[in-house]
Amino acid sequence: MPDILTFADICAAAARIAAQISHTPVMRCTPLEAELGAEVFCKCENFQEMGAFKIRGAANAVLSLSTAAAARGVATHSSGNHGAALALAARRRGIPACVVMPENSSAFKKRAVAEYGAKIIYCESSMRGRETALQNYVAQSGATIVHPYNDPLVMAGQGTAALELHEEVPGLEWVLAPVGGGGLLSGTAVATRALRPGCKILGVEPLGADDAWRSLRAGHIEPVAHPDTVADGLRATIGPLTFEVLRTQVDEIVRVAEPAIVAAMRFVWERLKIIIEPSAAVVLAALRERLVEVKGRRVGVILSGGNVDLDHLPW
């Protein structure tokens, strides 16, 4: 069986998407470094196009379509950052995009997707309602479904953030990334194993949506029936492909409680003066809660995004 995701796939993605993404800066988290006695390098994907790393995977998938398939467009049912990312990637290629969203999605999320010019189809908020609406659209349009994470091209795109991080910061001993569906962590792990074999790879998940943690312990995918966390980007359940990559490539997954996530988010806003979303804060929460001993180490973290509804802050 061929590898689901190789380092070559990530390098190809990096070349493919280079003109469409930002080479985001790395910021030292000096206030946290003082607390931990470690060096902490933050890959600031909150400064990425459309505010999150998701454009990397979406752009890689969209740019990999044949001309014929591209003309029929792309579709997804993620209402979060992936929906907006796919809309933007499609607009950049000049092809149609459709995002299926529950009617009760927040105005904030609807606006983000609409801003990039995607067609929005509203559906019931159940998973069944979403999938039915998506299948109907695809049957009629011939659009290609781009899954938010369980897709090797998407995973490869997400791995380009870690690729850039290692290029800019040599000698990392730990790398941390959040886990939702596992696309970012899969790409991060494969890039890190190739570039820096001795580096520990850690996933961080909210306690209230710890399906990846449970699944890796059980040896099979164990969804969480009702994920409940402020980190709305991390409520997704890992898929068969991401599960396989995480199972073989990741050293450990740790879990953080809600108050620690909110506190870490606020810490970054107050001390680093940058906007990160709760899903990005989990990695710093894990460090601040000492869930991993990094004293004296060089640590890289992926700050995954900065899309926050400023009218509904978690404090």
Place this chain on the structure above:
Amino acid sequence: MPDILTFADICAAAARIAAQISHTPVMRCTPLEAELGAEVFCKCENFQEMGAFKIRGAANAVLSLSTAAAARGVATHSSGNHGAALALAARRRGIPACVVMPENSSAFKKRAVAEYGAKIIYCESSMRGRETALQNYVAQSGATIVHPYNDPLVMAGQGTAALELHEEVPGLEWVLAPVGGGGLLSGTAVATRALRPGCKILGVEPLGADDAWRSLRAGHIEPVAHPDTVADGLRATIGPLTFEVLRTQVDEIVRVAEPAIVAAMRFVWERLKIIIEPSAAVVLAALRERLVEVKGRRVGVILSGGNVDLDHLPW
């Protein structure tokens, strides 16, 4: 009469404070560039030590003290960023600092000053109450008063931000800075006149605290009796020294209304993903409101700080 502030003073300040300040990054404001058809370069002093440019002037003043004077410490009655900056600069030199603050100052402001280890003396909230408390402390301690802006060493320190901006971004045609007491704009103007003589220099002030605008028109200092603006860093009245520099060095002062300030601040949070305070937002408000025609131009703006009480946001 010797010049109040020369370019050489600013260069000396830059050398003096180099080890104590951050060489802050310049960010392109691409979403605004699209709106304006101009290039907009933001000097991000929100990423500066203690979250604002104020450490530049405070450090220059503190490092310029003789050993004997330094041993007696420094004092001020600014409860805002200057108080925190002076506290930090003093701690770095290992000398005492005292900040006189009204008892009714916000917990947020008290914490910022206390965090850097300054002694806080509480007073009545009137200007007379502040000055009496400060004079009493100085009489007893022999401390040197470091004024937040009406001091050539402080003005010279503030000018180092523009110095860095011009070094990093050649060819600027407009430079904008906020005006409170006028220290930042004075330093910005003198640095810009020296390095880029043809560049226009614009000050931006809230309509509700437009003493600099009024004073330059009147030809003498015209305080605003009850300054009223969300930009709390800009409520100060310009002083005799800053008035003289602004009068001779600045092309124009424009005024922005409160809703435009809040909207510009939110725009930056949402689109650039960085935290700026209302006082920093005024410069972008002036551009967004088209108070100056910069189409096709290269524009530099000083984003003066990012100290915001996250429990009391203006929206």
